[in-house]
Amino acid sequence: MTMQVKLRDPTAESASVRRSRLAPPPSLDGRTVALMDIGKSRGGEFIDRLEGHFRKAGVATKRYAKPTNTKVAPTALMQQIAAEAQIAVIALSD
Amino acid sequence: MTDNLPRDGFVIVAKRDCPTCVMVEPVMRSLDRAGPLAVVSQDDPTFPAGVRAVIDDHDLERSFHLKVETVPTLIRFKDGREVERTVGWDRKEWTRLAGAAAVGDGLPDWQPGCGSKSVEPGVHEALIARYGEPGLKSRQISVGNWDDPIEACFERGWSDGLPVVPPTDERILRMLGGTERKPDEVVGLIPPNLAPCTVEKVAINAVMAGCKPEYMPVVLGVLEAALDPLFVLHGLLCTTHFSGPLVIINGPIARAIGMNSGINALGQGNRANATIGRALQLIVRNVGGGLPGAIDRATLGNPGKYTFCFAEDESDPVWEPLSVRRGIAPGKSAVTLFHGEGVHGFIDQKSRTPEELVRSLALGLFGVGHPKLCDAGNAVLVLTPEHYKIFKDGGWDRRRIENELYLALKRPGRDLVWGAQGVAEGLPPKYADQIVDKFQPDGVLIVRAGGEAGLFSAIIGGWPGQRVREECQAVTREIRL
Numbered sequence: 001m002t003m004q005v006k007l008r009d010p011t012a013e014s015a016s017v018r019r020s021r022l023a024p025p026p027s028l029d030g031r032t033v034a035l036m037d038i039g040k041s042r043g044g045e046f047i048d049r050l051e052g053h054f055r056k057a058g059v060a061t062k063r064y065a066k067p068t069n070t071k072v073a074p075t076a077l078m079q080q081i082a083a084e085a086q087i088a089v090i091a092l093s094d
Numbered sequence: 095m096t097d098n099l100p101r102d103g104f105v106i107v108a109k110r111d112c113p114t115c116v117m118v119e120p121v122m123r124s125l126d127r128a129g130p131l132a133v134v135s136q137d138d139p140t141f142p143a144g145v146r147a148v149i150d151d152h153d154l155e156r157s158f159h160l161k162v163e164t165v166p167t168l169i170r171f172k173d174g175r176e177v178e179r180t181v182g183w184d185r186k187e188w189t190r191l192a193g194a195a196a197v198g199d200g201l202p203d204w205q206p207g208c209g210s211k212s213v214e215p216g217v218h219e220a221l222i223a224r225y226g227e228p229g230l231k232s233r234q235i236s237v238g239n240w241d242d243p244i245e246a247c248f249e250r251g252w253s254d255g256l257p258v259v260p261p262t263d264e265r266i267l268r269m270l271g272g273t274e275r276k277p278d279e280v281v282g283l284i285p286p287n288l289a290p291c292t293v294e295k296v297a298i299n300a301v302m303a304g305c306k307p308e309y310m311p312v313v314l315g316v317l318e319a320a321l322d323p324l325f326v327l328h329g330l331l332c333t334t335h336f337s338g339p340l341v342i343i344n345g346p347i348a349r350a351i352g353m354n355s356g357i358n359a360l361g362q363g364n365r366a367n368a369t370i371g372r373a374l375q376l377i378v379r380n381v382g383g384g385l386p387g388a389i390d391r392a393t394l395g396n397p398g399k400y401t402f403c404f405a406e407d408e409s410d411p412v413w414e415p416l417s418v419r420r421g422i423a424p425g426k427s428a429v430t431l432f433h434g435e436g437v438h439g440f441i442d443q444k445s446r447t448p449e450e451l452v453r454s455l456a457l458g459l460f461g462v463g464h465p466k467l468c469d470a471g472n473a474v475l476v477l478t479p480e481h482y483k484i485f486k487d488g489g490w491d492r493r494r495i496e497n498e499l500y501l502a503l504k505r506p507g508r509d510l511v512w513g514a515q516g517v518a519e520g521l522p523p524k525y526a527d528q529i530v531d532k533f534q535p536d537g538v539l540i541v542r543a544g545g546e547a548g549l550f551s552a553i554i555g556g557w558p559g560q561r562v563r564e565e566c567q568a569v570t571r572e573i574r575l
Contacts, residue, residue: 005237005262006237007237007243007247007260007262008235008261009235010252010298010376010381011252011380011381012290012382012383013233
């Protein structure tokens, strides 16, 4: 059993407790979409279909894959995606 | 929390580590035979031997809820409520509460008890955090069961780039124990956001910086000095210049909390030096919102913006400490805040007289900002023991050194104007016929610090914002203990 750690906010509390997600980009123009296959079975097929849709829309994509779906992506892979793309689709999840 | 305690009977809170508790072990057995009794045992569930209801209180939850400060404590319960108690061993009191079974034949009439484990320093605060009401106002942030709290602090942007100590209630309460000031007292408005900063927020950031509770009066004093309008913290924060707050501590508090004024005083390795300076920076970052790259526009910054804090060496009774020079009564603890850039090492292994050394130091000090600029910021001169000895042996005290340095730091303007010496930078042409001071008359703050060996001193340049003296100065304040 783990104990949940609770911290006290050291800030002036002008931001919300829960951090909101980044806003979606207003447009995909000029951006590269990373398509990361997380390694689940037939995930590649799903990514293929997505890639087709992006291509049809004229959006650049790059393919990536996690070595295994059982672990988080290696840091080097996440750094590579951050360096090469502005948007990421991580699929396929259960 | 009184479950498993007798509704009508007695409770004794004890620990084996207490000689008085051990002494009254036969009395506890006697009381057990006489009627309902539960013994809450703080450190050993096999103690006392021969008593049927011994409650293991290693986690001290029961002791905390029973508000026990001394062991043994004998408490009488009636209808599930405490009606009276006595502490330590006092035959009259024990027999008054519990009757003949508590006589304790052969024992002395009286023997004081020991402190309860539940009120040991640090423990009490931990128990409040676990079982009580901490009374903290800052909102709680839950960290996922499998997440690292240190990483959670990084992710929320609470760190200066180094790991911080996660601010749990337990640690915050301990930190607040270092001051008598109320947690909800507002210390001031922290720039750039001018956000109110309570003592509680100071404590949280002091925890994160790695401070010990006894540093709290110093951290609070440093913050108050930094918030003096004359220090212009907001301007220092958003400058493109290198400078950040340099903290110099004087007086008995520096020795009491083990600050370093000796070997490597400006370097790493001393907890108080390192964490007090860091606490100030974390408060500015977290409470004030002063983030590098946002309002902090430093072109390069300097490593002292993680932390820059040391104490003055006051071991020589004839030396007038910096705080006294700046108006604080002798023997009082004080903080001086200066807008300091990095440390510039100054080497002079040849000077043997004060006159030689002061001329040499002036050459070094001319370099602050730019050798051809004047009044572009003041300076701190950290005199090490070997350099100080030259002055002392020559009969020069602080005032004499200051005066002689001021005179040595005058130069003909013709050497400094734009283009002079083939260097574009410098002073406007109007200074060509003047003798120009490098610094303001009180612009060099001399501090003694450093190890015994080394004919070096340190020059810490100031901030060009200091040139408008009536608007911006170093600040010295007494620390409220």
